[in-house]
Amino acid sequence: MSPTMTEATVVTLKIDDREISARSDQTVLEVAWENDVFVPALCHYEGLGDVGACRLCLVEIKGSPKLTPACAIKVVQDMEVITLSERLQKYRRSIIELLFAERNHICSVCVSNGHCELQWLAQKLGVDHIRYPYLYPKVSVDASHERFALDHNRCILCARCVRACDEVEGAHVWDLLGRGVDTRLISDLGTPWGESETCTTCGKCVHICPTGALFEKGKSVAEMVHARPRFAAMARVRNNSGR
């Protein structure tokens, strides 16, 4: 049991003018989701550490002129959070559009068509076209692994796979190399996935990928259905904690 958990107290806050009580060690995003308040997110995954990579969970906190990622801020007493405003929706849509423009997301021929969080969020947020010019980067597909493949065309750099492999499986196969639009997901410091000495072939990375970037070989268009492992439940069992 971590020290923060023993010190947690109960706080009350407002989310969209609704009184909500929460534990002081919870993030705004956790509390919002627990109370069925829709806040979009692609890099957050229950049971993994948060990194604030996708910026989709930006919310307004009363008293602050800045937008704050809900996954990166803990709740405090009397906090007032706004999760839905024209300003937030505008930024959320822009982020989704930029993700589509940055790689080659051809939904109609993607293994994850119909099972993709990026595609689903685009529809949910009303993105029906991309206003930014597509970059069409020439990126590769690593199909060297016996059972899985990595398609950089579909990667949104959420780093869920990096964290699942490191924090849950304990193998730390994945890392991100480079910066900005040149960032690439790499295995074992840049060797082909199939030659990885650390990969245990557990498939956790594949099943938490929000898009079709990591998939099981042999899956065709729209066939890659993610199993969505329950890391939080696994952690609870492992720690035998009450959470």
Added chain:
Amino acid sequence: MAKARIATVWLDGCSGCHMSFLDLDERLLAVAEQAELVYSPLVDFKTFPDEVDVTLVEGAVASEEDLHKIKKIRAHTKTLIAFGDCAVTANVPSMRNLVGKKAVLQHAYFELATLDPQIPTLVVPPLLDRVRPVHDVVKVDVFLPGCPPSADTIFAALVELLAGRMPDVPALTRFGK
């Protein structure tokens, strides 16, 4: 009241969106009561008319001919609909943007040709350097994603537009659907 004048055009796409349009089946009769199809691959008019109320554009803009057509269509259309993923996102045709026009022509007309390999310069329109979504070239009024958009989606959108309302597109369809 005069019937609305609608048109459909087929740029760089697979015709799947037009097939889905035909899947309206008996609902085509309901559309025909309110609208007249004045130009389409499905009818035999040779030139795009001067005044069209609603034009459904299937396909991305990939060739000089597509570019010429879409500009003319825009100039004579009140409500222009990017119809399906190729028109909305450039979709599968845009995959050639990763390797470039030259590599595509080289592959199609030299590597795969066994007799008299050459790049055609007559009849076949020259390709643009990049395949572009329709809104990258002209103003688009309604985006109807889908690969293809279902007949239900097309019908619901047409009903709204013919009644003078904007359809709630995200409630009907999405990319890849």
